[in-house]
Amino acid sequence: MAESLSPGEFSSSLTSSASLPPPRTRIFKIIVIGDSGVGKTCLTYRFCAGKFPEKTEATIGVDFRERLVDIDGEKLKIQLWDTAGQERFRKSMVQHYYRNVHAVVFVYDVTNAASFRSLPAWIEECKQHALGTEVPRILVGNKCDLQDSVQVGTDVAQQFADSHSMPLFETSAKNPNSQGGINSGNSDHVEAIFMTVAHKLKSQKPLVLSQPPAGSGASINLSSRMEDGTDGSRGWACSSC
Numbered sequence: 215m216a217e218s219l220s221p222g223e224f225s226s227s228l229t230s231s232a233s234l235p236p237p238r239t240r241i242f243k244i245i246v247i248g249d250s251g252v253g254k255t256c257l258t259y260r261f262c263a264g265k266f267p268e269k270t271e272a273t274i275g276v277d278f279r280e281r282l283v284d285i286d287g288e289k290l291k292i293q294l295w296d297t298a299g300q301e302r303f304r305k306s307m308v309q310h311y312y313r314n315v316h317a318v319v320f321v322y323d324v325t326n327a328a329s330f331r332s333l334p335a336w337i338e339e340c341k342q343h344a345l346g347t348e349v350p351r352i353l354v355g356n357k358c359d360l361q362d363s364v365q366v367g368t369d370v371a372q373q374f375a376d377s378h379s380m381p382l383f384e385t386s387a388k389n390p391n392s393q394g395g396i397n398s399g400n401s402d403h404v405e406a407i408f409m410t411v412a413h414k415l416k417s418q419k420p421l422v423l424s425q426p427p428a429g430s431g432a433s434i435n436l437s438s439r440m441e442d443g444t445d446g447s448r449g450w451a452c453s454s455c
């Protein structure tokens with residue numbers, strides 16, 4: 215004869231399965247920094263929307279872009295913080311975007327030697343905000359499609375990257391197949407660069423809830439941009455800044 219459940223037992227077994235929380239999505243915050251015009255907006259747009267933006271304007275403060283990626287069966291939310299390169303557009307925001315950072319992408323323009331010479335200042339700014347070598351960092355030389363105008367050779371960039379213990383990627387947000395130099399050969403190099411960072415983070419970083427409890431401190435709501443190809447959520451506020 216089948217065992218009968220008391221009403222209490224029945225409802226408790228139903229409740230426990232029905233109230234299982236949805237799987238948590240880990241969120242990783244990656245800041246993208248470098249001089250104005252090096253292509254930070256284009257690189258982040260290329261990764262999140264899969265294409266080169268038709269036109270861009272100087273970033274004011276910071277823009278968010280995010281994309282859900284699947285790594286070894288786990289969905290991770292990659293949140294790219296596209297920061298303003300122009301000093302006058304970044305001053306008030308700096309303290310926000312350096313908080314709770316999981317990785318840093320330094321960008322220079324291979325056709326603009328001054329943007330390469332600025333890198334030590336960007337690295338120093340990171341240090342001043344307690345972002346040291348323990349946080350994964352990569353160096354990206356952008357605009358490799360402009361091969362006739364290159365001012366920063368691969369050798370000198372590689373030396374710099376080595377001296378700061380960072381991997382170097384040379385690429386083009388405009389034509390990600392036209393990268394030269396090292397680390398080349400992928401069909402979409404920009405995709406590969408950010409996925410490399412995501413893989414690294416997956417094994418390293420602690421869980422961050424995608425749905426923080428109410429009142430846990432969403433402090434600023436900056437212009438958020440969900441590009442095509444994201445997980446579809448829109449209008450979110452920054453909860454980790």
Ligand SMILES: Nc1nc2c(ncn2[C@@H]2O[C@H](COP(=O)(O)OP(=O)(O)OP(=O)(O)O)[C@@H](O)[C@H]2O)c(=O)[nH]1
Pocket residue numbers: 248249250251252253254255256257270271272273274297298299300356357358359360385386387388389
């Ligand atoms: N040829 C070429 N042009 C690019 C590439 N990436 C960006 N650009 C152009 O460079 C200019 C600046 O690009 P942005 O992405 O706005 O630069 P940014 O670093 O975000 O600039 P700020 O917002 O001022 O910090 C734009 O005219 C882009 O079209 C690239 O890979 N190749």
